[in-house]
Amino acid sequence: MKRLKLGVLISGRGSNLQALITACAESEFPAEIVLVISNKPDAKGLEHATAAGITTEVVEHGDYADRESFDREVDARLRSASVELVCLAGFMRLLSTWFTDSWHDRVINIHPSLLPAFKGIDAHAQALAAGVRLSGCTVHIVRPEMDAGPILVQAAVPVLPGDTEDDLSARILAVEHRCYPLAVRLLAENRVRIDGDHAIVEGDTYTEGYLINPARE
Numbered sequence: 067m068k069r070l071k072l073g074v075l076i077s078g079r080g081s082n083l084q085a086l087i088t089a090c091a092e093s094e095f096p097a098e099i100v101l102v103i104s105n106k107p108d109a110k111g112l113e114h115a116t117a118a119g120i121t122t123e124v125v126e127h128g129d130y131a132d133r134e135s136f137d138r139e140v141d142a143r144l145r146s147a148s149v150e151l152v153c154l155a156g157f158m159r160l161l162s163t164w165f166t167d168s169w170h171d172r173v174i175n176i177h178p179s180l181l182p183a184f185k186g187i188d189a190h191a192q193a194l195a196a197g198v199r200l201s202g203c204t205v206h207i208v209r210p211e212m213d214a215g216p217i218l219v220q221a222a223v224p225v226l227p228g229d230t231e232d233d234l235s236a237r238i239l240a241v242e243h244r245c246y247p248l249a250v251r252l253l254a255e256n257r258v259r260i261d262g263d264h265a266i267v268e269g270d271t272y273t274e275g276y277l278i279n280p281a282r283e
């Protein structure tokens with residue numbers, strides 16, 4: 067089986083990176099991680115990659131004059147590792163239009179809300195402030211605008227009375243770890259067609275019912 071070569075960009079904890087590492091460890095999973103790049107030398111996620119025997123590199127954005135020269139360095143390293151799909155996993159840098167154009171439809175991101183609601187870094191706080199009863203996560207193809215682009219996978223979870231940001235974040239993170247490997251699988255199996263702002267998933271059948279909150283009597 068030919069496996070899609072992934073490059074994962076991180077800035078911190080790396081739990082989504084770990085979810086991808088775990089998925090890729092399955093012999094029938096159609097992708098492999100060939101490189102992990104962090105823009106922060108102390109990112110915890112680097113330890114997950116090293117423990118799994120994956121090559122890691124640090125590209126510190128402070129060492130580059132501007133956003134595009136940093137992006138060009140990241141691009142060069144991804145290309146020299148023959149990366150085919152770039153996965154942003156808690157990567158806290160906006161990518162330049164130059165980068166997203168040169169990797170068109172080949173960069174994906176995971177965000178802890180049901181986009182297009184609650185873009186930006188404080189998605190959980192925004193969801194709590196808005197009083198929504200359902201939130202969740204989104205894996206999408208990256209476009210130059212922040213947290214925008216064709217949606218590949220979403221999962222919803224309830225927002226419960228008294229939830230703190232940490233409570234909601236933990237509940238959403240559990241489904242992030244299922245959604246990111248699923249999105250990678252769909253792309254690796256060539257089951258996604260991008261049509262303008264939409265991602266069409268081949269064989270997309272949903273049979274599980276629905277989520278309602280508060281629960282009915």
Ligand code: GRF
Pocket residue numbers: 078079080081082083111155156157176177178203239242
């Ligand atoms: C996740 O909540 C992800 O949705 C967001 O940043 C967080 C990264 O967490 N983009 P981790 O580093 O993968 O644990």
